[in-house]
Amino acid sequence: MTEAPEYDCIVAGGGPAGMMAGLLFARAGCRVLVLEKHGDFLRDFRGDTVHPSTLDIFGDLGLLDSFLELPHSRLPRLGGVFGDERVAVADFSRLKARCRFIAMVPQWHLLDFIARAGAQLPGFELRMKAEVTGLVVDGPEGGVRGVTVLEQGAERRVTARLVIGADGRHSRVREAAGLPLKEVGAPIDVLWFSLPRPEGGRSADAPEPLVRSRGGRILVTIDRGDYFQCAYVIRKGGAAQVRAAGIDAFRREVAATVPEFAGVVAQLEDVDALKLLTVRMDRLERWSRPGLVMIGDGAHAMSPIGGVGINLAVQDAVAAANLFAGPLAEGRLGEVDLEALRLRRAWPARATQALQGLIQNRLLGPILESREGGEAPPDRAPLPLRIVSAIPWLQRRVGAVVGLGLRPEHPRSPERHRLEPPGS
Structure with a gap:
């Protein structure tokens, strides 16, 4: 007789994708365990850019005003200086969004905010210093039924109906699942x-x-x-x-x-x-196997160009909750449901990586190569940036692609438990 799972969903990794997934699945009435291997969120040199698309998600959840009380700065536009020439690249000031700016928020504040919001929900559990070390499976090619986790020097099994791998670009969950990874490359x-x-x-x-x-x-x-x-x-x-x-x-x-x-x-x-x-760019060709799905950097590692990694990861989490939370709570989640996430989110990831590749190879690469080749590097912006800087409409288009992404997501999963703004 198969033992009943301890949780509806286990989320491996407490980054932006994992924390948002935990929050949304618990909001939908699922029993969720988020496992984070570190003891706190205080690690520097992580992405700080919270884009209008993610701010819209907080607005959908009723959390935007309290989120904007966190220490942050605002970027209504993006630009640069090449030599002494200033260029304007992206303009968010006319977006169809609640917030027409990028909020620069240290990532530890973002993650702590989501954790405090999740703590209100009866089905949300976050364990720190809990490192996922492997998967619990039914045979070599069988379905995933949980994870092995190392806590306080001891390893044990935790079972669930669904495991979400959100443990980043060096994902141990992805490795254990044997999912094929395609290297895109970055120079x-x-x-x-x-x-x-x-x-x-x-x-x-x-x-x-x-x-x-x-x-x-x-x-x-x-x-x-x-x-x-x-x-x-x-x-490189x-x-x-x-x-x-x-x-x-x-x-x-x-x-x-x-x-x-x-x-x-x-x-x-x-x-x-x-x-x-x-810097690495890669993506999974298959995001799931029975009982397991990957999201965020574990499914598609992005270049830091544009600061879009957090926002793509959060949108993966929102799409996963929209697609899975209802079937999961009702005990009818299947492989077709899991594949639906890849079909929805793989295209935005691929297209964004293609745009990042163009910028790396056609704009940044030649600047670095000119110096290494002994040439006199041109101290002016590349021609495409000068064209964008001269045409405000193009700056607004770039702002829409960067700020909203190519397929913005909004929470539609069942709201079994209403969120209140977390206290300080």
Whole structure:
């Protein structure tokens, strides 16, 4: 006799996709267990961009006003500076959305907010320091019936009707499930670091440019109030060369790219302050097997370009809840339902990766290559960006693609338990 599952749904991974999935399935009346291997959400150098599409989802759930009480900055537009030339790239100010801006929210605040909202629901359970180590299956090719989880030094089994793999681009769940992965490839990597805000702050009459390029170098600057989170773009595999050159050389590179940083680069004490993000783009060709489905970075790792990874992951979670919550609560979830998620969400992921690939290969790559090839790098924006900057309508179109995505999702799963704004 088969034992009854302990939960309707187990979510492996407490990132944006996993936390949102846990919240929505519990809201629909399911018994949900979210397993997160870390003891807290306080890890820096994660994506901070919460786009209008995700803010709309919070609005649909009645949580938007309380979410916007979190510490954040707002980007109604995206732009850059190439040499001394400022370009406008994306305009969110006329979107058909509740919020016509990107909210820059440290990811630990985002995840903690969702956790506090979920804690109101009787079916929501979050366990920290609980690492998913494998799957519980019926035979080598059988259905997934749960996971093995390592907690407090002991490993045990936890069973459920459905396992959602949301454990990121290095997913252990995906590996254990044997789902085929297609590498898309990326020609760049990123070095993350933080710098204090230079004296004088930013100009009051213009938003902080997000992308800076000078002399064949590219630096992304994310405004976090009294400091900047920075991403220095390098060629794939170039981190060892940067580290070998030493921190003094890197400080000079940063100051040459953004002269305003010349007075603060000494805050980078050594090369250990530079955190490597190995950029990868890949996607699953099959997202599910009986009893298991993958979402977020575990299904499609995105480039950091556009900051769209969080928002695609959250939309996967919303679509999963819309498609599965009702059948799961009624005990009739089948393989056709699981495949329906891939059919709905694979196209937006593929198309977004294609756009990111064009930007990496046609816009960023030539800037980096010009310097490495000994040429005099052009200190002006690539022609496509200059065209976009000259035509406001194009800036609004780019804003719609970046801000809303190619297939925005809205919660439609049954609302068995109403959410209230979480307390502080």
